[in-house]
Amino acid sequence: MTKIVVAVKYVPDATADRTFTSDNTVDREGVDGLLSELDEYAVEQALQVVEAGEGEVTVVTVGPDDAADAVRKALQMGADAGVHVVDDSIAGSDAFATSLVLAKAIEKLEYDLVFFGMASTDAGMGVVPTLVAARLGLPAVTFASEVTVDGDTVKIRRDGDAATQEIEATGKIVVSVTDQTGEARYPSFKGIMAAKKKPIDEWSLADLGVEASEVGQDNAWTAVESYEPRPPRTAGEIVTDEGDGGTKLVEFLASKKFV
Amino acid sequence: MSEVLVLIDAPEGKVTKPSLELLTLARRIGEPSAVVFGSEVPSQLAEYGAEKVYQLDDAVYGEYLVAPKAEALTQLVADKSPAALLVPATTEGKEIGARVALATESGLITDAVDVTVAGDTVTTTQSVFAGNFTVDAKVTQGAPVIAVKPNSTSPEAASAAGTVEAVSFDVTDAGKGAKITSSKPKEASGRPELTEAAIVVSGGRGTGGDFSEVEALADSLGAAVGASRAAVDSGWYPHSFQVGQTGKVVSPQLYVANGISGAIQHRAGMQTSKTIVAVNKDEEAPIFELVDFGVVGDLKTVLPQATEAIVARKG
Ligand SMILES: Cc1cc2nc3c(=O)[nH]c(=O)nc-3n(C[C@H](O)[C@H](O)[C@H](O)COP(=O)(O)OP(=O)(O)OC[C@H]3O[C@@H](n4cnc5c(N)ncnc54)[C@H](O)[C@@H]3O)c2cc1C
Ligand SMILES: Cc1cc2nc3c(=O)[nH]c(=O)nc-3n(C[C@H](O)[C@H](O)[C@H](O)COP(=O)(O)OP(=O)(O)OC[C@H]3O[C@@H](n4cnc5c(N)ncnc54)[C@H](O)[C@@H]3O)c2cc1C
Numbered sequence: 360m361t362k363i364v365v366a367v368k369y370v371p372d373a374t375a376d377r378t379f380t381s382d383n384t385v386d387r388e389g390v391d392g393l394l395s396e397l398d399e400y401a402v403e404q405a406l407q408v409v410e411a412g413e414g415e416v417t418v419v420t421v422g423p424d425d426a427a428d429a430v431r432k433a434l435q436m437g438a439d440a441g442v443h444v445v446d447d448s449i450a451g452s453d454a455f456a457t458s459l460v461l462a463k464a465i466e467k468l469e470y471d472l473v474f475f476g477m478a479s480t481d482a483g484m485g486v487v488p489t490l491v492a493a494r495l496g497l498p499a500v501t502f503a504s505e506v507t508v509d510g511d512t513v514k515i516r517r518d519g520d521a522a523t524q525e526i527e528a529t530g531k532i533v534v535s536v537t538d539q540t541g542e543a544r545y546p547s548f549k550g551i552m553a554a555k556k557k558p559i560d561e562w563s564l565a566d567l568g569v570e571a572s573e574v575g576q577d578n579a580w581t582a583v584e585s586y587e588p589r590p591p592r593t594a595g596e597i598v599t600d601e602g603d604g605g606t607k608l609v610e611f612l613a614s615k616k617f618v
Numbered sequence: 619m620s621e622v623l624v625l626i627d628a629p630e631g632k633v634t635k636p637s638l639e640l641l642t643l644a645r646r647i648g649e650p651s652a653v654v655f656g657s658e659v660p661s662q663l664a665e666y667g668a669e670k671v672y673q674l675d676d677a678v679y680g681e682y683l684v685a686p687k688a689e690a691l692t693q694l695v696a697d698k699s700p701a702a703l704l705v706p707a708t709t710e711g712k713e714i715g716a717r718v719a720l721a722t723e724s725g726l727i728t729d730a731v732d733v734t735v736a737g738d739t740v741t742t743t744q745s746v747f748a749g750n751f752t753v754d755a756k757v758t759q760g761a762p763v764i765a766v767k768p769n770s771t772s773p774e775a776a777s778a779a780g781t782v783e784a785v786s787f788d789v790t791d792a793g794k795g796a797k798i799t800s801s802k803p804k805e806a807s808g809r810p811e812l813t814e815a816a817i818v819v820s821g822g823r824g825t826g827g828d829f830s831e832v833e834a835l836a837d838s839l840g841a842a843v844g845a846s847r848a849a850v851d852s853g854w855y856p857h858s859f860q861v862g863q864t865g866k867v868v869s870p871q872l873y874v875a876n877g878i879s880g881a882i883q884h885r886a887g888m889q890t891s892k893t894i895v896a897v898n899k900d901e902e903a904p905i906f907e908l909v910d911f912g913v914v915g916d917l918k919t920v921l922p923q924a925t926e927a928i929v930a931r932k933g
Contacts, residue, residue, distance in 0.1 A: 373863075374882050377747045397864065455720060480863065482746070484728045485709060486716035489684065493717050498795025500683065502709050504857075514799075517683075518857060520708065521629050525800040526683055532795075538864045539857055580725030580759040584741065586751050589890070592908055599901070600915025605923025608895065609931070611911040615893055617817065617839065617872050618928050 361414035361508065363405040364465050365474045366491070367398040367433055369426035370481040377481070383583040384451045384576060385481060387423055394429035398476035399543035402433045404536050405474045406544070408508045415439045417468055421449060421460050427559055434554035435546030441559040442468070448564060451576025458490035460574060463567035465495065472513065475535040477502055492533035500526050504539035620648040620701035623694065624668070625714065627706050631658035633666075635814045638773035640704045640766055641666040645776065646735045648701045652780075653694065655679045655687055664780025666773060671782045678789050683796035684710060688717035690787040695722050700761055702740060704733075707765040715763045724760025731770050731869070731890075740764075748863070748882055749889035768813040769869050804858065807843070812859060815842035817872045818888070820861055822846035824877015824898065824917055827854045831921040832876055838928040844868065844888075846878045862887035876917045880905030897921065 371377045371390040378386045405416045418433040419442040420426045430441035444464050449456070465473055473495075478485035485502075492499035503515035513532050517524045518539065546554070564571060572578060598607050612618045622644040627634045644650035645667050652668040654660075657675050664671075672694060678686050687710075695703060695718055705715040707729050719726040731752075732743040740762050744753045757763070812818065819841045821832035829843070836843045845855035847862055861868055863886040873891035878884060880896070880903055888894070889908065896905045901914040913920050 373748065373886075377750070379751070454716065454726060458720075477864070483863075484712065484716075484726075486712055486726070486728065489713040490716050490720055493685075493688075493720055496792055499685070499713075500796050501713065519710070520804070520858060522801045522803045524683075524798050524802075526796050527799050528796045530795075580719075580723070580757060581727055581755055582758050584754040584756060586746075586753045589745075589750055589752060592894075592910075595894075595906075595908075595910040595912060597901070597906055597909070597912040597914060600913055600920055603923075604897070604913040604915040604920040605925075606927055608897070608911065608913050608920065608924045609927040611895070612839075612872075612928070613931070615872070615910075617893075618931055 361408060361412060361472065362470045363408060363414060363416050363472045363474055364468050364470045365398070365401050365405045365416060365418045365433065365438065366461055366487070367402065367418050367420050367429050368395045368476070368479045369393070369420055369422040369429035370395045370479055373480050379586050382451070382576065383586060387425070392425055392428065394432040395476060395480045397478060397480055397538060399436070400538050400540050401474040401476045401536050402436050402438060403543040404506050404540050406437045417442065419444065419461065419464050419468070421457060421464070423450070430559050431554060432546065434557045434559070435550045436544055437550055440557060442562060443559055444562045444567070446564040448571035448575045451579065452574045453579035453581050454484055454486055454490060455580060456574035456578065458487050458494055460564070460567065460569060461487065462491045462494035463569055464562060465491065467567065471511070471531060472508070473533045475533065477535050477537045488533055488535040495533070497531050497533050498528040499533040500528050501535040503534060503536045506534060506536060506540060621651050621698055622648040623698065623700045623703045624650050624652050625691065625703070625705040625711060626652045626654045626663065627708070627711070628654060628656065628658070628660050631660055633660045633662045634706070635773060635811070636706050636766070636768040638662065638666050639768065639771050640706065641668060642771050642774045643733045643766060644704055646733060647740055651698070651700070653691065659782050664778050665775055667776040667778045668780050669778045671780055672785045673782055674785050674787065676786070678794070681798055682794050683798060684713045684717070685793040685795065686789040688714045689789055689793045690785070692718045692721040693787055694785065695761065702762045702764060705763065705765050707767045712765045715765050719760070719763040722760055724763050725757030726763045726765070727755055727757060728765045730764050730766045733764060733766065733770070745890050748886035767867070767869070809836065810840070810842045812842045812844055812866050813868055815868070816870055817841035817874070818844045818861070818868050818870045819874045819876070820844035820846065820878060821849055821855070821876050822878030823848040823852070825849060825854065827852065829855060831917060834925045835874070835921050838925045846884050875905050876921060878905055879903050880908060
């Protein structure tokens, strides 16, 4: 019986016009949100582990009211239960506060393994998994492009820039997976119907024993000073190849001193 | 002047260009002290401004993932109270930086593309939301831990003492949880490193699986080769060359996209390039919204003609 907790983030849709609000935080209301696509890979891997043996997958998210949608999507994919940590004081948290809340929530659950996506699709720092592991005092095997669970041992392959590594850990372990682990499934009709009956627990900071003074924008260890849209690119010159496209391309490169 | 710790990447004893950039940026804040894990102390460290070099030479750092280096660096930060810690914005650099920041209760900025200093205040610039916004931020607690992206500045030589100090540290058992059981170095392509290259020439689904025209153009320009996810997922090019949200983010002087439509996730990896050129047979392809110069045409004929013209010009 393997109990896996998967941390999933609710993010603004990357194909919409993402922007900021007046307090320099991400606009999470004016833009449609969804389950971060990269976290679908973590849900998929967790489901595969459980399906190969016996077990249970619980998804947990920290986010505003609408973040329950991310949990629901994971339940539709096949996860068994969900936890939504929601509290007004969490808004604007930095990576440290987010990792604190997640670690406390995970501690409250029964688990053998904790799965994460490699990075969120909004801020994309890619550090929350390692921070949660540090807080829980667990080994972290991160950026896995392949995951094998064998009893209480997890083996991963990590395709780094300089080398491909095989990494192994035993016991309770934090794992983060990349999009190289394999396509995530779409929710089936049956899955969508079944998800309606699955529980989503709502927890507040008080339920986790976290103080409001430990989280939120005012207690972050970093502050955004200002943001600016990137100046639009000025329209370029487009030519249609009439047998001289390559030559024209090189003329352009030469005019910019690249050749 | 206060000390600034700089985590150095030096595979096989050769300091990477991004690490030289870190040493250069560190001089804006204070006096750089390089931190190297391994048996070699490259001479470039002193040549690029490192007054001190803290050397941590112990096999344990190569035997386990991230945690041992983070523990040792945490100890060093506690001992030296530096003005800041700069780390490379690689997956490992960011994980180490995050753990050190947590342990020392200092704020962390990831993926900075610039670092400026006014008085005692260090301000970072990040490029966010697929490069659609630039954000200025600062650390408000502790000594800033900043993970800096490649190409954030040009490395500038500045000779310094480079006094080597060996540092030993006992890694805890908790730090030995994730054991590296094998490590196979990637084969070198002979081309510039993708994230460091001044020119990147990329291919997508439009190559139909044959990257030879893309590679030939890249070689004529001394460029790195990149690929879209569609090309990588089809098995045409290794994942380590993928440009985009889930691959490498590049910001070269020149980016040439061939047979790539320009999906948002691809743009996220190349949109901040200085000059953008595209070759695509569909004049409606969204990539053309970004370009400084575009050719509507078949890459199979346009690229060889361009390569030939470049080779001819170079004589
Ligand atoms: C543009 C931008 C830049 C930022 N820069 C910084 C910065 O430099 N320093 C800083 O301290 N903070 C920064 N933040 C705030 C930071 O992003 C948030 O605190 C965030 O909660 C954690 O970082 P992430 O989304 O990058 O997570 P990542 O580390 O990229 O996420 C990795 C994985 O952790 C899990 N996860 C992450 N967040 C949640 C969640 N809320 N609920 C459940 N699971 C989750 C998911 O599995 C995810 O795939 C920034 C935010 C934005 C929008
Ligand atoms: C979570 C997530 C993460 C992602 N991360 C990335 C990422 O990191 N990087 C990335 O690239 N994508 C990423 N994607 C995928 C992205 O959405 C696109 O599917 C992908 O970029 C498309 O690749 P492409 O442009 O090569 O292919 P297509 O979109 O199929 O475009 C091929 C183009 O080639 C042109 N063409 C065809 N034949 C020729 C010819 N002979 N000569 C000239 N032009 C020709 C066509 O007109 C077309 O415009 C991600 C997607 C998701 C959901």
